[in-house]
Amino acid sequence: MLVIMVRGISSSLKYPSACFPTKGITADFLYPILWETVESLEYDCNLKLVFITCDGAAANRKVFALHKSPTCTSGDDCFWTWNPFSMPNRKMFFISDVPHLLKTARNCFSNSYSHNQKRKLWKDGRDISWAHILRLYEENIEKNLLCQANKITRSHIDLTPFSKMKVNYAAQIFGETVASSLELMYGDSVLETVHFIRHMNKFFDCLNTRNLKESARKRNDNLKPYCDIDDPRFEYLTKDFLGYFSEWKISVNNRNGDYSKSEKDNMQLSHQTLSGLHISVNSIVECSKFLLSEGVEFILTSHYNQDPLEEEFSHLRHKGGSNDNPTVYDIKNNLSPMRVIGSTALAPIHSNITKHRKAGGLPIDCRPIAKKHRFSKLRV
Incomplete structure (x- = not known):
């Protein structure tokens, strides 16, 4: 699944904006998807987007290179471009996940x-x-x-x-x-x-x-x-x-x-x-x-990193239980309620990211469960 998530730099906003089933993606397909998302978030949601973060996959690096100015030399790395949907006009920065x-x-x-x-x-x-x-x-x-x-x-x-x-x-x-x-x-x-x-x-x-x-x-x-x-x-x-x-x-x-x-x-x-x-x-x-x-x-x-996206995938795997190979429909059915009410599961124990558990999160009660009362049989 290709998932695009919105994250706040000065707020706690974390929201999966769009997802696409794919076996692989190239830069020419990813380029319009990213800018359509930017347009929607700027115009429809009134969010001010200032950076795009992704890992160092070849398609992602190629998308960065597609924004290179004609005046740049071949050895220059393109790390920003103008955001055409912003008012006033501001820069959009590209970041490889640290x-x-x-x-x-x-x-x-x-x-x-x-x-x-x-x-x-x-x-x-x-x-x-x-x-x-x-x-x-x-x-x-x-x-x-x-x-x-x-x-x-x-x-x-x-x-x-x-x-x-x-x-x-x-x-x-x-x-x-x-x-x-x-x-x-x-x-x-x-x-x-x-x-x-x-x-x-x-x-x-x-x-x-x-x-x-x-x-x-x-x-x-x-x-x-x-x-x-x-x-x-x-x-x-x-x-x-x-x-x-x-x-x-x-x-x-x-x-x-x-x-x-x-x-x-x-x-x-x-x-x-x-x-x-x-x-x-x-x-x-x-x-x-x-x-x-x-x-x-x-x-x-x-x-600036993509840890919330990694957490989102961890929650989706966690919700699958013993099914470690979820289908597109499984992802869709699990992602929809998570968008509305957030993840109902605790942060996964085994993961390749650092977990941040907020104070006042899901309460954990360690008291033993009350035993059922057994009614003795009445003898006549």
Whole structure:
């Protein structure tokens, strides 16, 4: 099912606007569907649409590219276009889902000198290798030695198709505790791996702010909500973070030796991931500045991701019970009441997203059920 969901950036609005049964879709079919939805929401619902979020599928990236201006060069990533249905005219930003980008970056990292060994990540004379993570785990964590990265398990190391879907596994691999442990145990030999992990960790923290109090609870300023157009994290994302990958590319291109273009490409993250990082960072920074200038009090950047859509699919699977292959009619019948009254089920226990349970939600009563009274037979 192709589902288009509307999500509020400064409100709790989450509503599946349209759904289409499909075995696959191409950009030429997706393009008019998206703009018809934008027109309907702008004119009929009086909603002001400012961004479109999706994962990094080929059709989605092609839709972004279809909006590229003729003046853009082939190497430029298209991250916005004018919204023709807005009044006054405003920009529509394109965003690649940040949790998906974190997972694809982790997958490229995991294949560097390990797993299928398709990549040999290298920067400034040093390898960025998954073998460093494996060594840290087997020499320290697995032996229960004192180590900061105590959240890492064998499931984080030996990835399966199912574990690759879990965002928290990728976020924990790119955690500050992993970088600090590598730096402490192995020093300069893992310097570039440490730099890469720290950049990805700060990138995800800056673009995954979820509530107003999390930063104080975790003592992490990167998790604060955005309240100022001049927030220094905007400059870090556009200059330091994206500049890091530009320096990486220059370093690979200037590497001495007879390397083919494909070999140099394999020394970096995949071009799909790099393109998604550029699109998402530029879009989120510009969109946040625009909203703050328009009077929005604060921005929680987790509202730019597609977690509500993942939750919607989880609820639909949950309602199917033991039927893990629902038909189009099953989806239709379950989606209609969910649109009207919301999901009647609790957030799914097993999922590849983070669950947010609101206070005052469905009440849970742990008292035992009253037993039925048995009437004794009357004896005459």
